[in-house]
Amino acid sequence: KGQRTPQEVVAAWMNSPGHRANILNKNYTHIGVGFEENGYIWTQQFIRK
Template identity: 65%
Template sequence: MPAVPPPPSAGATAPAAETAQYVREVADLVNAERVKAGCTVMVKVNSKLTQAAQAHSEDQDRRQTMTHSGSDGSQADARIKAAGYSWSNWGENVAVSPSATAVMAAWMNSPGHRSNILNCAYQDIGVGFSAAKGGPWWTQVFATPR
């Protein structure tokens, strides 16, 4: 895998190409964990889920608050639907962590987050990343289409 540049420092905004690298890296790390756990279905990056995850990471960054609730009171299910994805089940992980590798290690060491990552029923993933005011703030959104 090519070297991934470090996340931008606080106050910097990651260019779109760099953010896309983080999305791909997290998705690859998720699928590596799913293979180890015996999942036969690997998650595919979905642009609608990524849109929902990215908007939530940016919202958390603006507020400097790690939470599953949006500033408008929304939860992940509503944000996923608003992005145009019709789901039958979903899960969300959020974190503040310096890198894709570090955030995945933290999520894998947390039972609830690990459960989302290793839920073999999920088929799609979206990943959000924001470091405009600090962080970086990460969001994973998992879902299975309806």
């Protein structure tokens, strides 16, 4: 299953080239993060306002 803590998922995202590029993309001004605990599933949504 997926990462169990915010620290684990952020570390995994920062080690993933695609996720890292989105996180560091200066064109995005907001991020939403979702979590479903039964499967330890995380999601991100990036928004530019």
